[in-house]
Amino acid sequence: MFASCLQTILVVLSLASSMETSELPVEAFASLPNVSQVSLSPDGNKVALLYWAQQLEDQETFVRVINLQTGESQFPFKTDNQSGLINRLRWGNDSILLASISMPATRQGVPTTETRIVRLDLEAGSASNLLSTSFLRRFRYTPQFQTNIVDMLPDDPDHILIALDGYRDHTGVSIFQVNLQLKRPRVIENGQGYISNWLTDQQHQIRIGVYQRDTNFRVLERSPERRNQRLLWQFELFSEDEVWPLGFGKDPNQLYVIQYHQGRKALFVVDLTDPELTAKPVITHPHYDVQGSLLYSDVEKDVIGVTFNEGGGFTFFEESYQRLQKAIDRALPETTNLLLGFSKDERRYVLFSSNATDPGAYFVGDRDTGELLHLADRFTMLPVDYMQPKQRIQYQARDGLTIEGFLTQPSTASKSSPPPAIIFPHGGPISFDDGSFDYWTQFFANRGFAVLQMNFRGSAGYGFDFMSAGIQGWGQAMQDDIEDGTRWMIQQGYADPDRICIVGASYGGYAALMGSIKTPELYRCVVSFAGVTDVELLVRSHRRYRNSRVAQAQIGDNFRELRSISPVNLVEHIQIPLLIIHGDQDRSVDIQQGRRLIRQLERHNKDVRYIELERGDHYLSNSQHRLTAFRAMNEFLKQHLTQQPESAHADQVTLPPSQTPPN
DSSP states (O other), X not given: OOOGGGGGSSOOOOOOTTOSSSOOOHHHXXXXXXXXXEEEOTTSSEEEEEEEOTTSTTOOEEXXXXXXXXXXXXXXXXXXXXXXXXXXXEESSSXXXXXXXXXXXXXXXXXXXXXXXXXXXXXXXXXXXXXXXXXXXTBSSOOSBOOOEEEOXXXXXXXXXXXXXXXXXXXXXXXXXXXXXXXXXXXXXXXXTTEEEXXXXXXXXXXXXXXXXXTEEEEEEEOTTOSSEEEEEEEETTSTTOEEEEEEOSSTTEEEEEEEETTEEEEEEEETTOTTOOEEEEEOOSSSOOOOOEEEETTTTEEEEESOOTTSSOXXXXXXXHHHHHHHHHHSTTSEEEEEEEOTTSSEEEEEEEOSSOOOEXXXXXXXXXXXXXXXXXXXXXXXXXXXXXXXXXXXXXXXXXXXXXXXXXXXXOTTSOOOEEEOOOSSSSOXXXXXXXXXXXXXXXXXXXXXXXEOTTOTTSOHHHHHTTTTOTTTXXXXXXXXXXXXXXXXXXXXXXXXXXXXXXXXXXXXXXXXXXXXXXXXXXXXXXXXXXXHHHHHHGGGSTTHHHHHHHHOSXXXXXXXXXXXXXXXXXXXXXXXXXXXXXXXXXXHHHHHHHHHHHHTTOOEEEEEETTOOSSOOSHHHHHHHHHHHHHHHHHHHSSOOSXXXXXXXXXXXXXXXXX
């Protein structure tokens, strides 16, 4: 039975209940998660998690391991979220924890992101790289990515399988059996051709290789009886012929794949002994793509579900897991409840529970006793009572296409007196917004702003045609969808037409800048964090990386056209104030994107405030960077949106929408 001291495991900071205003301090939203990446040990007696010590001045993130029997904690590793970022925690066995780390680096003058696995020996109290320097000397170069775990080998507590490139004279990635006790790894499969990834079956045999050369993909199969490979599928990226292998069932010839079905991605199972490779549907949906990964059981040795559910959460195939999920949902009826993992015998589990207004909490459950005990809240400074619900909405784009979005209204919202508003397009752009909790959106709503998030054409999740409409569509119809959403907000009375700001990050930052260029009459101000400003430079810079052809296929390779849709070349059309924030170690959108824009804006005497985050990345991973950015946004938005303009121009919103960017 769990120790009763579970409730005292983590320090919980609370806000005074007697606050006179519903506006929370900026720090509440700009804080890193207090707890994340919760993982249960195989024996079910310990949990590992990332713990952000916000009460400490250095504000580091710690790996924390908690003994569920005694409540005692260990802190075997920490990071400052700048020199390294912990992305995932996995248990190698009951005493060894594996932390996947990413870090900024440079190779031959090219900015890169490197990944490593840190081995945390809880009994010895030591931390070291899983792959030793002496082992890596056998490679032509140090592998950039060292966290591609192919198989955790759950029945072998001393080994895992890892894929690494650069091994001796072999091309592609090679597979190594890595000893968790730090004995020399053993090569299992030498790299070949352009195979960039491998999959094992449930018998832990290497079975599927994924070949990639530019935008051409092939799925190759090796049967258990023979070493030669056969071609299963080949396709071009961003085509309706895509077939993505996810993993095997208990039957070594049962392969689960994601492929298109009636224009939507769906989950299928294929019998590899069938010469026709007939795909039998497992989960399809008439409106949304089925996405996610497979869920496995160490007890059943089989697939038990998939991390997809239209309403959020997971979908389980097996009745016993469906019963467990239903019991949890009855106990926590108003949240989406995700089973993050089980002990090896599956009698204990960890759970994450959240919704649009609840930042989320972690629980530990016991299937034998029926206990479900609260472990920790993800954000201790964001009480549910101060958060606002999201409303799923739809509007029609100018060409009749239906755009889905999410509207978050402040507590002070009134159609008789519409509030100021934030138009908040997502990044990606092949990504999407959903109805889950979003700290940016809640920050804006808490400041009294209505917020519109829209899944413009090109967003993921809405089928092949919808996604394809955004290929090489930057600044065009994708941008029009965002503008049409702004006009919809005004027409529906959700926004004061004279007090709207467009805000975005990454591609969303690009869209925010283009909004100020194409339709300056709609917006009072712009905020761009890590935004793309020079589309030509973005595509050209990918020439230094292996995915250069992918970038050209997605964004375009006609540089004259790319220059015509780049904000850096259109600054003379910007007539409203801007706030530009960029990290100087951004590995997704290089800092030169921000610096080039600023030089052009200053040359044209535009109203701009620029903040460059020293050692800042693309994700505001450091708490101080996040606080700096949110404080700047808070001041900027209040300055431009909470003051009534001297002269209204609401009639301008009825002007015909712009079809193309200015020349």
